[in-house]
Amino acid sequence: MKKANPAPTMKDVAKEAGVALGTVSKVVNGLPVGDAYRIRVEAAIEKLDYQVNSYAQGLKANKTYTVAVLIPNSYTPFFSHLIYQLNMALLKRRYRMLLCCTDYAPNTEQEYINMARQNKVDGIIGLTYDPNLVVDEDIPFVTIDRYLGPNIPCVASDNFAGGQLAAEKLADLGCRSVAFLRVGSSLTNEPNKRRAGFENGCLARHLNYTMKILEDGESFDEFEIFLRSHLHDGRLDFDGLFCVTDRLAYFIIEMLERMGLRVPEDVQVIGFDGVRNFGDCDYACSTIVQPVSEIAELCVQLLLQDDSSMKPPLVCLPVRYAYGGTTRENSRQ
Amino acid sequence: MKKANPAPTMKDVAKEAGVALGTVSKVVNGLPVGDAYRIRVEAAIEKLDYQVNSYAQGLKANKTYTVAVLIPNSYTPFFSHLIYQLNMALLKRRYRMLLCCTDYAPNTEQEYINMARQNKVDGIIGLTYDPNLVVDEDIPFVTIDRYLGPNIPCVASDNFAGGQLAAEKLADLGCRSVAFLRVGSSLTNEPNKRRAGFENGCLARHLNYTMKILEDGESFDEFEIFLRSHLHDGRLDFDGLFCVTDRLAYFIIEMLERMGLRVPEDVQVIGFDGVRNFGDCDYACSTIVQPVSEIAELCVQLLLQDDSSMKPPLVCLPVRYAYGGTTRENSRQ
DNA sequence: TTGTATGCGTTATCAT
DNA sequence: ATGATAACGCATACAA
Numbered sequence: 001m002k003k004a005n006p007a008p009t010m011k012d013v014a015k016e017a018g019v020a021l022g023t024v025s026k027v028v029n030g031l032p033v034g035d036a037y038r039i040r041v042e043a044a045i046e047k048l049d050y051q052v053n054s055y056a057q058g059l060k061a062n063k064t065y066t067v068a069v070l071i072p073n074s075y076t077p078f079f080s081h082l083i084y085q086l087n088m089a090l091l092k093r094r095y096r097m098l099l100c101c102t103d104y105a106p107n108t109e110q111e112y113i114n115m116a117r118q119n120k121v122d123g124i125i126g127l128t129y130d131p132n133l134v135v136d137e138d139i140p141f142v143t144i145d146r147y148l149g150p151n152i153p154c155v156a157s158d159n160f161a162g163g164q165l166a167a168e169k170l171a172d173l174g175c176r177s178v179a180f181l182r183v184g185s186s187l188t189n190e191p192n193k194r195r196a197g198f199e200n201g202c203l204a205r206h207l208n209y210t211m212k213i214l215e216d217g218e219s220f221d222e223f224e225i226f227l228r229s230h231l232h233d234g235r236l237d238f239d240g241l242f243c244v245t246d247r248l249a250y251f252i253i254e255m256l257e258r259m260g261l262r263v264p265e266d267v268q269v270i271g272f273d274g275v276r277n278f279g280d281c282d283y284a285c286s287t288i289v290q291p292v293s294e295i296a297e298l299c300v301q302l303l304l305q306d307d308s309s310m311k312p313p314l315v316c317l318p319v320r321y322a323y324g325g326t327t328r329e330n331s332r333q
Numbered sequence: 334m335k336k337a338n339p340a341p342t343m344k345d346v347a348k349e350a351g352v353a354l355g356t357v358s359k360v361v362n363g364l365p366v367g368d369a370y371r372i373r374v375e376a377a378i379e380k381l382d383y384q385v386n387s388y389a390q391g392l393k394a395n396k397t398y399t400v401a402v403l404i405p406n407s408y409t410p411f412f413s414h415l416i417y418q419l420n421m422a423l424l425k426r427r428y429r430m431l432l433c434c435t436d437y438a439p440n441t442e443q444e445y446i447n448m449a450r451q452n453k454v455d456g457i458i459g460l461t462y463d464p465n466l467v468v469d470e471d472i473p474f475v476t477i478d479r480y481l482g483p484n485i486p487c488v489a490s491d492n493f494a495g496g497q498l499a500a501e502k503l504a505d506l507g508c509r510s511v512a513f514l515r516v517g518s519s520l521t522n523e524p525n526k527r528r529a530g531f532e533n534g535c536l537a538r539h540l541n542y543t544m545k546i547l548e549d550g551e552s553f554d555e556f557e558i559f560l561r562s563h564l565h566d567g568r569l570d571f572d573g574l575f576c577v578t579d580r581l582a583y584f585i586i587e588m589l590e591r592m593g594l595r596v597p598e599d600v601q602v603i604g605f606d607g608v609r610n611f612g613d614c615d616y617a618c619s620t621i622v623q624p625v626s627e628i629a630e631l632c633v634q635l636l637l638q639d640d641s642s643m644k645p646p647l648v649c650l651p652v653r654y655a656y657g658g659t660t661r662e663n664s665r666q
Numbered sequence: 667t668t669g670t671a672t673g674c675g676t677t678a679t680c681a682t
Numbered sequence: 683a684t685g686a687t688a689a690c691g692c693a694t695a696c697a698a
Contacts, residue, residue, distance in 0.1 A: 059389050060693050275611065391676095671695090
């Protein structure tokens with residue numbers, strides 16, 4: 001509230017302790033200093049409640065211990081967990097996190113990147129959607145789920161393996177004829193591989209499969225039209241569905257119930273992401289779980305490691321299946 | 334990646350444009366400068382891709398356009414929306430957000446406050462749980478949901494009115510005998526007023542009411558024991574339940590279904606918070622919705638306004654009821 | 667080992 | 683109106 005007395009500086013501490021400025025600096029940074037001096041300086045620091053000014057530090061060292069995280073928003077379950085885990089991974093290394101929600105807006109993404117540059121952050125972790133994003137070569141950058149170029153490490157789940165795993169699970173659970181449902185396909189990114197993986201898995205397991213892929217902007221109603229076209233005498237042609245996200249699975253399940261079909265008795269559904277109700281309760285549906293914590297940890301590692309070491313262009317982390325009530329439990333459950 | 338050439342500085346721009354340092358500064362800050370000079374400086378800035386160093390700025394101005402947000406985590410639905418709205422409210426004013434997840438740990442909360450101080454943030458917005466939190470008087474601070482003292486503005490939903498509204502709604506929807514369920518009551522905070530408000534509403538509407546309040550650490554199983562003790566011949570003594578959060582409502586609803594009771598046919602349930610499935614789909618249950626966006630906006634306003642203006646100690650923002658499938662729709666729905 | 671002096675990039679106060 | 687210079691708080695190379 002009152003801004004009366006400015007925060008104490010090293011100079012104040014030095015005066016208080018009766019030592020030189022440099023000595024205080026050394027004590028603060030843990031450099032060797034005579035015990036007698038150290039004691040006095042520490043007492044002065046305590047007395048004045050001195051705190052180093054990290055802006056002055058940053059100016060000097062050209063290092064700020066701050067990382068910017070660019071992400072569309074913080075309330076989509078996958079994003080919200082990612083943010084949390086990134087925060088933890090950064091905190092562990094004494095780094096601070098500047099959170100930037102972009103709302104999927106390309107210009108906001110670019111604006112934040114510029115802001116981050118002039119803010120002299122030590123690096124940027126971005127889950128972005130702008131296809132024409134310009135990222136400087138001179139600031140460490142790691143992307144999630146979207147490959148931006150050979151010099152920019154990209155971390156993602158093993159989406160291909162996840163699609164494959166979904167197909168295998170459905171086969172294991174007794175499905176014979178399945179479908180893949182997906183929305184928004186215009187942007188090239190890692191999650192797109194879910195389809196290919198699923199297709200691969202279906203072929204390997206000799207599952208009949210169909211795809212229904214909506215273009216950007218098409219309404220979810222298209223799925224209902226699609227499903228109804230495969231409904232004969234109250235029975236669906238499919239006994240298994242793989243939805244590209246848990247969120248889509250949620251809509252599809254509601255749809256199926258409106259159509260008088262029971263999940264999982266009539267048709268089993270598997271989603272993708274590993275979304276939990278209320279963030280930490282049970283899984284919203286049976287799902288392929290993304291290793292969020294590992295993704296976050298790896299992003300931070302890659303971002304902060306010496307430039308000397310090799311930076312892999314793309315790392316895919318293993319996913320796993322989790323039961324969430326929309327598949328038929330079998331013995332392996 | 335490569336840190337070869339250090340970022341260009343004002344000096345570089347001055348040299349490039351063949352003008353003095355101060356002139357560049359003026360151009361950058363929009364101060365009056367001769368047109369001929371301005372053109373040349375702007376060209377040089379463009380050419381060198383110059384960006385002001387906000388750390389040097391911060392050092393000089395003792396102002397950083399950065400606000401720290403302290404919150405337990407980013408994945409609990411209410412928190413995740415709060416973070417998003419705070420980010421938007423700050424962005425609108427060209428402020429940056431330093432996100433600090435505390436995991437409900439008192440020492441982490443205190444650590445972050447210290448970190449924020451030495452980081453010279455312009456203010457702190459905190460949703461904290463440490464009953465003994467020490468917050469300096471010399472840095473602007475606004476708290477959410479928890480009153481910390483007369484000099485520290487607290488922003489919250491009108492929890493009392495929310496409890497009252499829940500009671501009124503249940504009465505309107507035909508309930509005669511209701512119960513309030515709550516967990517964790519040791520900490521004094523604003524949400525505690527939900528109980529009192531509910532009680533008030535029940536009295537006003539002549540509803541029979543019962544309370545079941547769990548202590549910290551008690552298992553949710555206690556609720557099942559409680560409910561079963563009020564179950565006679567498959568009928569529950571209550572036809573309406575008010576749960577202190579949507580999350581609790583979610584558990585209770587599952588519990589009721591296990592007990593063979595239908596929601597909302599046999600018993601109607603209202604929660605609190607306004608949680609939506611997958612962050613932005615339908616409401617998880619009928620609920621009292623917190624005005625998250627308004628809370629965020631007000632926090633930022635109070636935090637950044639001149640110290641001269643009056644800071645109210647506690648502001649309670651209006652809540653509203655939303656239908657979410659766990660109450661019986663009536664004509665007013 | 668301790669003290670002194672310089673510079674990091676900006677802004678602001680001076681003369682010019 | 684423009685250019686030189688000091689100061690912000692800290693770290694460090696260097697001198698003592």
